[in-house]
Amino acid sequence: xxxxxxxxxxxxxxxxxxxxxxxxxxxxxxxxxxxxxxxxxxxxxxxxxxxxxxxxxxxxxxxxxxxxxxxxxxxxxxxxxxxxxxxxxxxxxxxxxxxxxxxxxxxxxxxxxxxxxxxxxxxxxxxxxxxxxxxxxxxxxxxxxxxxxxxxxxxxxxxxxxxxxxxxxxxxxxxxxxxxxxxxxxxxxxxxxxxxxxxxxxxxxxxxxxxxxxxxxxxxxxxxxxxxxxxxxxxxxxxxxxxxxxxxxxxxxxxxxxxxxxxxxxxxxxxxxxxxxxxxxxxxxxxxxxxxxxxxxxxxxxxxxxxxxxxxxxxxxxxxxxxxxxxxxxxxxxxxxxxxxxxxxxxxxxxxxxxxxxxxxxxxxxxxxxxxxxxxxxxxxxxxxxxxxxxxxxxxxxxxxxxxxxxxxxxxxxxxxxxxxxxxxxxxxxxxxxxxxxxxxxxxxxxxxxxxxxxxxxxxxxxxxxxxxxxxxxxxxxxxxxxxxxxxxxxxxxxxxxxxxxxxxxxxxxxxxxxxxxxxxxxxxxxxxxxxxxxxxxxxxxxxxxxxxxxxxxxxxxxxxxxxxxxxxxxxxxxxxxxxxxxxxxxxxxxxxxxxxxxxxxxxx
Numbered sequence: 001x002x003x004x005x006x007x008x009x010x011x012x013x014x015x016x017x018x019x020x021x022x023x024x025x026x027x028x029x030x031x032x033x034x035x036x037x038x039x040x041x042x043x044x045x046x047x048x049x050x051x052x053x054x055x056x057x058x059x060x061x062x063x064x065x066x067x068x069x070x071x072x073x074x075x076x077x078x079x080x081x082x083x084x085x086x087x088x089x090x091x092x093x094x095x096x097x098x099x100x101x102x103x104x105x106x107x108x109x110x111x112x113x114x115x116x117x118x119x120x121x122x123x124x125x126x127x128x129x130x131x132x133x134x135x136x137x138x139x140x141x142x143x144x145x146x147x148x149x150x151x152x153x154x155x156x157x158x159x160x161x162x163x164x165x166x167x168x169x170x171x172x173x174x175x176x177x178x179x180x181x182x183x184x185x186x187x188x189x190x191x192x193x194x195x196x197x198x199x200x201x202x203x204x205x206x207x208x209x210x211x212x213x214x215x216x217x218x219x220x221x222x223x224x225x226x227x228x229x230x231x232x233x234x235x236x237x238x239x240x241x242x243x244x245x246x247x248x249x250x251x252x253x254x255x256x257x258x259x260x261x262x263x264x265x266x267x268x269x270x271x272x273x274x275x276x277x278x279x280x281x282x283x284x285x286x287x288x289x290x291x292x293x294x295x296x297x298x299x300x301x302x303x304x305x306x307x308x309x310x311x312x313x314x315x316x317x318x319x320x321x322x323x324x325x326x327x328x329x330x331x332x333x334x335x336x337x338x339x340x341x342x343x344x345x346x347x348x349x350x351x352x353x354x355x356x357x358x359x360x361x362x363x364x365x366x367x368x369x370x371x372x373x374x375x376x377x378x379x380x381x382x383x384x385x386x387x388x389x390x391x392x393x394x395x396x397x398x399x400x401x402x403x404x405x406x407x408x409x410x411x412x413x414x415x416x417x418x419x420x421x422x423x424x425x426x427x428x429x430x431x432x433x434x435x436x437x438x439x440x441x442x443x444x445x446x447x448x449x450x451x452x453x454x455x456x457x458x459x460x461x462x463x464x465x466x467x468x469x470x471x472x473x474x475x476x477x478x479x480x481x482x483x484x485x486x487x488x489x490x491x492x493x494x495x496x497x498x499x500x501x502x503x504x505x506x507x508x509x510x511x512x513x514x515x516x517x518x519x520x521x522x523x524x525x526x527x528x529x530x531x532x533x534x535x536x537x538x539x540x541x542x543x544x545x546x547x548x549x550x551x552x553x554x555x556x557x558x559x560x561x562x563x564x565x566x567x568x569x570x571x572x573x574x575x576x577x578x579x580x581x582x583x584x585x586x587x588x589x590x591x592x593x594x595x596x597x598x599x600x601x602x603x604x605x
Contacts, residue, residue: 007517007518017579018577034126055433060433061116063076086247166443188446264340288323288478296318296509547570549570
């Protein structure tokens with residue numbers, strides 16, 4: 001089969017990410033004797049510099065990983081929580097029905113930095129300086145700015161200059177839009193990392209003490225102080241059309257730390273092999289992937305071509321059911337009782353499976369779990385009142401700015417991804433996101449802005465996603481690890497908000513059922529649906545929607561339209577930013593990255 005590039009094969013180590021400079025930094029850690037965890041952390045910090053429209057230092061990250069030393073698969077939770085002052089009453093007093101998608105109000109505790117420090121301390125081998133130096137270099141000395149970033153800045157120039165001058169100071173140097181493929185620097189961010197590093201190394205040569213000092217500098221030191229000051233004092237425009245101050249405080253940061261937890265898993269048969277897929281819990285959308293597999297359990301997917309209308313239809317309809325259950329039941333398990341065992345069971349999915357017919361469903365239909373009938377009714381009432389039904393082609397679905405929406409243009413935030421496997425068999429999959437420069441203004445002393453993940457909460461009582469202080473928003477971020485015949489085998493993921501599970505399922509099922517290698521599966525035409533409510537402000541949904549890359553071909557597209565799908569044809573090579581890596585039993589490693597947007601790359605040897 002034709003592919004845009006070779007699937008990388010190696011035996012020493014592989015790194016794949018959504019930007020080639022970040023992949024190179026991760027590979028450099030492996031070459032210097034570091035392990036997969038060192039490489040992942042270094043890759044992630046570079047992504048914050050070279051993809052600032054997709055991730056920032058004050059964002060969040062979930063990870064799922066296998067440690068060869070412990071023999072365990074764990075989830076890394078770097079999803080920060082809502083501030084202590086984040087109450088429904090506070091937002092209602094501001095006259096809001098939904099939490100804005102940008103500005104300072106939707107900020108939660110930045111989770112990524114502590115998560116990276118926790119991973120580095122517990123599973124890495126290198127020093128903080130080693131993993132920070134590549135990011136500091138690219139922030140200080142500069143990097144070639146991607147065209148997509150330049151275009152995003154150009155679309156927001158007036159908004160930044162009028163409403164977010166601290167962002168304009170960095171991203172409009174000299175009052176001009178920085179040119180694509182020309183040198184761009186963020187020296188203020190480099191200064192922040194140098195200051196963190198200096199405070200870390202001031203405690204002496206002990207590696208663990210240095211990492212703890214860095215955590216203290218961020219969550220209880222000068223970084224937290226700057227965040228607290230700016231949040232209290234600045235009043236900035238947001239998507240509500242009015243300026244607001246933030247509610248995140250230094251005390252919120254000081255009280256929080258990243259953590260580990262067990263993954264949620266599902267066993268799945270695929271031809272001659274048995275797979276076990278591991279995901280983060282119901283504070284993410286990860287179980288949607290698992291439930292979709294459960295709904296497809298008895299389908300003969302191997303008999304349906306990987307590009308066929310029958311394959312895309314069956315997968316889309318199964319995902320509609322799983323995403324409907326996401327809306328009705330998912331939330332932070334520390335606050336709500338999520339019936340995951342039932343949602344993933346054959347007893348529940350058997351009747352649900354029977355709902356998949358030959359025609360596209362236009363309904364949002366969560367299943368009914370005994371004991372949760374009242375909750376389901378409240379969720380459906382809220383969605384009917386507050387989620388906005390839009391037509392295909394209408395603006396929406398990702399975080400947007402009110403002024404941009406009024407002008408008819410959309411500048412979307414998004415996400416990044418990293419997968420690493422090393423020669424010892426460690427595997428890491430992480431999906432860093434949040435803190436985009438177009439979602440929250442730059443904090444002047446730091447060179448970066450805050451995450452806006454609180455927009456995923458509802459300001460309605462009695463829902464699994466109801467806002468509460470100290471609660472994790474139900475994130476869309478969802479890295480994946482799969483075992484094959486009981487052995488850790490594959491790590492993969494993608495940016496894309498609500499589309500993350502959808503594109504990952506296409507990759508996984510094509511690889512498992514149709515025998516495509518990782519690069520072949522990634523290069524095939526991609527699809528997704530916006531049938532269910534978006535996780536992002538203003539919570540749009542498009543019943544029956546199905547986006548298809550035109551490379552599916554006329555016969556498949558027309559076949560899906562004939563089944564009742566509301567088709568949105570999109571250009572070839574425009575959907576999905578998948579990366580993946582795997583390890584065979586004989587020690588051969590595989591790695592691949594999407595050619596879409598022409599910046600994701602895999603490397604290895």
